[in-house]
Amino acid sequence: MRLADVGPDGGTFLNPAERTRAAGITDPAARRDFLAGRIALRAFAAGILGVGPGELTADYSCPDCGTGPELDHGRPGYRLHDAPAGLILSLSRSRGWALLAAGRAGAARETGTAGMTVGIDLEHSSGVMFPGFDDVALTAAERQLLVALPPEQAMPWRASAWARKEALLKARGTGLRIDPASVEAFAVPADGTAVVDLDTGALGLPAGFAAALAIVSQA
Numbered sequence: 001m002r003l004a005d006v007g008p009d010g011g012t013f014l015n016p017a018e019r020t021r022a023a024g025i026t027d028p029a030a031r032r033d034f035l036a037g038r039i040a041l042r043a044f045a046a047g048i049l050g051v052g053p054g055e056l057t058a059d060y061s062c063p064d065c066g067t068g069p070e071l072d073h074g075r076p077g078y079r080l081h082d083a084p085a086g087l088i089l090s091l092s093r094s095r096g097w098a099l100l101a102a103g104r105a106g107a108a109r110e111t112g113t114a115g116m117t118v119g120i121d122l123e124h125s126s127g128v129m130f131p132g133f134d135d136v137a138l139t140a141a142e143r144q145l146l147v148a149l150p151p152e153q154a155m156p157w158r159a160s161a162w163a164r165k166e167a168l169l170k171a172r173g174t175g176l177r178i179d180p181a182s183v184e185a186f187a188v189p190a191d192g193t194a195v196v197d198l199d200t201g202a203l204g205l206p207a208g209f210a211a212a213l214a215i216v217s218q219a
């Protein structure tokens with residue numbers, strides 16, 4: 001979705017920690033995008049559950065800081081009437097656009113796994129164009145692969161590699177606490193993990209974006 005298309009009305013349903021984080025974002029465009037993402041994710045989750053957005057309480061979790069309504073960052077989640085809402089969620093924003101992903105937490109039980117998490121990431125080629133990207137973001141094997149690519153394919157490939165890494169790190173719940181240069185973007189994933197490139201054209205995104213979705217199941 002285009003973040004500018006998200007109306008501000010849903011802002012009334014945001015929780016205090018979400019408002020406090022927004023208030024601390026000094027760049028007005030970044031603040032608007034953050035709020036639009038939170039409003040859109042809450043509306044998305046409420047729509048799937050068939051409840052009103054005000055019935056959900058944000059319940060983010062961070063490996064360092066814990067879980068709960070007072071947390072303003074980390075893996076997204078909600079509680080519904082004081083119980084887990086039963087959704088696995090992910091969000092990514094880039095250059096005014098956002099991708100949201102959701103699954104039913106119950107799907108893990110149906111597939112005989114203990115738990116399932118999802119990670120989505122959207123990246124624009126311009127975001128990976130800075131000097132030094134290859135050193136901070138790519139593994140040695142990826143840097144070798146990149147050298148063999150025709151120059152016009154290098155930036156889309158970098159964006160795709162980065163989207164796949166961030167999708168994986170979100171699905172694992174760590175984010176960039178794990179060095180992205182230690183994550184193989186295109187390797188055959190470990191058991192219980194799937195990473196797919198998303199068709200950005202079919203999703204209605206303008207040219208220049210790459211997007212990936214990762215799913216991690218715990219046996």
Ligand SMILES: CC(C)(COP(=O)(O)OP(=O)(O)OC[C@H]1O[C@@H](n2cnc3c(N)ncnc32)[C@H](O)[C@@H]1OP(=O)(O)O)[C@@H](O)C(=O)NCCC(=O)NCCS
Nearest residue numbers: 037064073074075076091092093166170173174175176177
């Ligand atoms: C997760 C992360 C890789 C995303 O960065 P990004 O590409 O700049 O931003 P995106 O728009 O693609 O994703 C942002 C969303 O990722 C999600 N997210 C953040 N941390 C996450 C985690 N640990 N696991 C899963 N998802 C996470 C949130 O939904 C966040 O949305 P928000 O801004 O509304 O909170 C990056 O924020 C990160 O590594 N964070 C970890 C470090 C950190 O949070 N430190 C401070 C607290 S101790």
